[in-house]
Amino acid sequence: MADYYLELKGISKSFPGVKALDKVSLSIRPGTVHALMGENGAGKSTLMKCLFGIYKMDEGEVRIDGKPVVINNPDEAMEMGVAMVHQELQPVLPRSVAENMYLGRFPTHNFGPIKVIDHKKMNEDTVHWLKQVGMDFDPRTPLSDLSIGQMQTIEIAKAVSRDAKVIIFDEPSSSLSEKEVDVLFGIMEDLRKKGVAMIYISHKMDEIKRISDDITIMRDGTYVGTWAAADMSTDDIIARMVGRELTNIYPAHDDHPSDVVLEVKNVTSIHEHSFQDCSFKVRKGEIVGFGGLVGAQRTELMEAIFGMRNIASGEIFINGQKVDTKNPRKAMDAGVGLITEDRRGNGILGCLSIKDNVGVSIYDKNLNAGFVLNHSKINKIVDDSIDQLSIKTPSMNEAIANLSGGNQQKVIIARWLANDPDILIMDEPTRGIDVGAKHEIYEIMVKLAQEGKAIIMISSEMAELLGMSDRIYVMCNGHIRGEITDQADMTQEKVMYYATQF
Amino acid sequence: MKAKSFNLKDFLINYGVILVMVILVIFTSIKSPNFLSSSNILNLLLNMSSRLVIALGIAGCVITAGCDLSAGRMIGLGGCIAGVLLQREDYAGRFFEGGKPMNLLLALCIVMLITAAFGAITGFFIAFLDVPPFISTLAMMEIVYGLNLIFTDATPLGGYVESYTNLATQGFLGIRWIIWIAIIIGVISWFIFNMTRHGKYMYAIGANPQAAEVAGVPVRTTLVLIYAKAAAFYGLAGFMLGAKSGGASVNLGLGYEMEAIAACTIGGVSVTGGRGKVSSAIIGVAVFELLKAALQFLGVNANAQWIALGIIIYIAISLDIRKYVAKK
Numbered sequence: 009m010a011d012y013y014l015e016l017k018g019i020s021k022s023f024p025g026v027k028a029l030d031k032v033s034l035s036i037r038p039g040t041v042h043a044l045m046g047e048n049g050a051g052k053s054t055l056m057k058c059l060f061g062i063y064k065m066d067e068g069e070v071r072i073d074g075k076p077v078v079i080n081n082p083d084e085a086m087e088m089g090v091a092m093v094h095q096e097l098q099p100v101l102p103r104s105v106a107e108n109m110y111l112g113r114f115p116t117h118n119f120g121p122i123k124v125i126d127h128k129k130m131n132e133d134t135v136h137w138l139k140q141v142g143m144d145f146d147p148r149t150p151l152s153d154l155s156i157g158q159m160q161t162i163e164i165a166k167a168v169s170r171d172a173k174v175i176i177f178d179e180p181s182s183s184l185s186e187k188e189v190d191v192l193f194g195i196m197e198d199l200r201k202k203g204v205a206m207i208y209i210s211h212k213m214d215e216i217k218r219i220s221d222d223i224t225i226m227r228d229g230t231y232v233g234t235w236a237a238a239d240m241s242t243d244d245i246i247a248r249m250v251g252r253e254l255t256n257i258y259p260a261h262d263d264h265p266s267d268v269v270l271e272v273k274n275v276t277s278i279h280e281h282s283f284q285d286c287s288f289k290v291r292k293g294e295i296v297g298f299g300g301l302v303g304a305q306r307t308e309l310m311e312a313i314f315g316m317r318n319i320a321s322g323e324i325f326i327n328g329q330k331v332d333t334k335n336p337r338k339a340m341d342a343g344v345g346l347i348t349e350d351r352r353g354n355g356i357l358g359c360l361s362i363k364d365n366v367g368v369s370i371y372d373k374n375l376n377a378g379f380v381l382n383h384s385k386i387n388k389i390v391d392d393s394i395d396q397l398s399i400k401t402p403s404m405n406e407a408i409a410n411l412s413g414g415n416q417q418k419v420i421i422a423r424w425l426a427n428d429p430d431i432l433i434m435d436e437p438t439r440g441i442d443v444g445a446k447h448e449i450y451e452i453m454v455k456l457a458q459e460g461k462a463i464i465m466i467s468s469e470m471a472e473l474l475g476m477s478d479r480i481y482v483m484c485n486g487h488i489r490g491e492i493t494d495q496a497d498m499t500q501e502k503v504m505y506y507a508t509q510f
Numbered sequence: 511m512k513a514k515s516f517n518l519k520d521f522l523i524n525y526g527v528i529l530v531m532v533i534l535v536i537f538t539s540i541k542s543p544n545f546l547s548s549s550n551i552l553n554l555l556l557n558m559s560s561r562l563v564i565a566l567g568i569a570g571c572v573i574t575a576g577c578d579l580s581a582g583r584m585i586g587l588g589g590c591i592a593g594v595l596l597q598r599e600d601y602a603g604r605f606f607e608g609g610k611p612m613n614l615l616l617a618l619c620i621v622m623l624i625t626a627a628f629g630a631i632t633g634f635f636i637a638f639l640d641v642p643p644f645i646s647t648l649a650m651m652e653i654v655y656g657l658n659l660i661f662t663d664a665t666p667l668g669g670y671v672e673s674y675t676n677l678a679t680q681g682f683l684g685i686r687w688i689i690w691i692a693i694i695i696g697v698i699s700w701f702i703f704n705m706t707r708h709g710k711y712m713y714a715i716g717a718n719p720q721a722a723e724v725a726g727v728p729v730r731t732t733l734v735l736i737y738a739k740a741a742a743f744y745g746l747a748g749f750m751l752g753a754k755s756g757g758a759s760v761n762l763g764l765g766y767e768m769e770a771i772a773a774c775t776i777g778g779v780s781v782t783g784g785r786g787k788v789s790s791a792i793i794g795v796a797v798f799e800l801l802k803a804a805l806q807f808l809g810v811n812a813n814a815q816w817i818a819l820g821i822i823i824y825i826a827i828s829l830d831i832r833k834y835v836a837k838k
Contacts, residue, residue, distance in 0.1 A: 316724065335723075337726050340726045348724055353721075354724050355721055355724070356721060357714050357717035357721050357722065357725075359717050359780075359784040360784060364710065367710065368711075368714050369725045371711075375707070379707075381705050381706060381707065423725060427726075
């Protein structure tokens, strides 16, 4: 094997309560594409952020071309020839291609006593670098006129223009068409010939096998191993990504699903890249898990059912009746509740009290004379739910923002329980919550199922998905790729297999 | 839980503005005993009543993290409509020649309905077409002013029937009618803010509009109602100001929207949304009017009073923001 150009050795990083990286190593040869793989939360992004100095690593060493280096921020990384093509690009959309290429390092020339931007040089240089990656745009085109794939090539051209020797591609193909992927791979082939070392992060097995030379697999913040891509089958990769011991911390539950309450038929988004042709059923008293990788469009599908997103075609039946959930209000009236993934963004009413946060969805049902709020009844409902869900707070008048994540989540659950839906959708119900509160939320879920509620749980945590679900649907790339009904079939490998059926 | 001990810093942050006011009132009344004379206090209260009605209208908008720049021009429109409907039959410069003055209550209803209709349009653009409140109310400000200019031909109105101007000079139980109006609007606002779902929805939208929608709040219709209700209040305030001054012109209420927004924020209606009470509007308006009167009594240059008002806004808002920033 040739010498390594970039070496990461024994890198560890802890966040309060979690060890995100535990002595992870990664070595990249020049002129190769090195695939970095792992489930959601395996630590790939954290490792890259440590490399770029966005996070400060607790221990470990970075070597470039054999020399140990310290990188404190992305600018320094760039100076050392390390560039990243982001998963979520952060371009300045209304400005031109050239301005985006040279943002922060505009070429200038003297105009009398003042320095002004040299637009001519900037545009000419942009054309030059774009040619290097086989593109010829007018450098004055606003970036917003370009497709995501074209924007990525601009990012690559930017990296090349700064003489990058290492380029990291963080899920570049997730929003690209097949043709655009071909273009991207063409550029990567060229870079390979020029001796650039590339790290390619993706979940798409066929692409990995097509483009990469080596594969490094991570799992739960640890380094699993590195292999030559040619020696690895898809099954090998999956087995190594998921091969963890499952400890059963989940409450035992013996659910007895009965009648179908929710049936979704061929629901398709108005957006091409979102959920497509999704059909599934949920029964009373059942916890149905939705697995998949981040970006599989599970959240989007559920938000559409709840009336937060538009549906181009397809039908939703609740208790056998076709419903049109065109806004959350209509969905609630039809008996659906949604606990969103982004608690801060669209869950809590931060500056309001616990009482107001629970009450907001039930004011309609607690009125005197048709318009005066029945405060004593609402107080009782809120008080009871604080007791039942053991929400830790001095009083119901405490602002929800002052509670811990777990208690905030319980308040949101209380909001929905007060509203008494038949179907409760819980999107990542335990994200960002400590272990104790997690367990309490699992117990609440089991209790609800036993009371006959239908529960849909989106979870990106494999153990939670397998431990809590009576049945699992797995989504990938907007499609439902598989349904696992038999408890014996509920394995990490099976979920991961369906989750990577792009 | 933590023991509650007296904390000077917290006390100042929470009650700083009120403290400054109390000191200013005491100081002014020592320097100039007339400050606390009954005629001056009555005058203060009369000034405060219309300002409070405006502030309570704007408070609803600010609580939803919006604002309303059209308030001043709506007041002008309300004042002028009330004016043309309530001129004496024998007044020489009568707007509608040969007509009869309208019933007082009917005229008030017409004024409030017309301004509310314009407010509903403002709200429609904000709620259904996602026009930012700043822009939507700015546009309505211009439209209402233009309509009022055309309507009145920019001619000042006067010659009101006595029953109308009596609202500012006579009263019930020793309290002038326009002060009664302010009290009633204060009670109604308190009721709406605290005892109806509309009020609770208003706070929810201000706290987090996305979360409110997910929780089933009818965000759009609530916003339209808030701006319509606010505009009805501006119309009422125009009606009150007309009664007090015995006349109206297109420039009635000019700049009052800024005073009202400032008063709300001084009193503790948070411009970031979700926070604010009826008492905040009352405190804010009181602080503003007391300050203006005190500076006048202390003989401060009338032009310099503007600077003092600006400084008070800076202090009040910086303190108010501290309440929420410091906790993080």
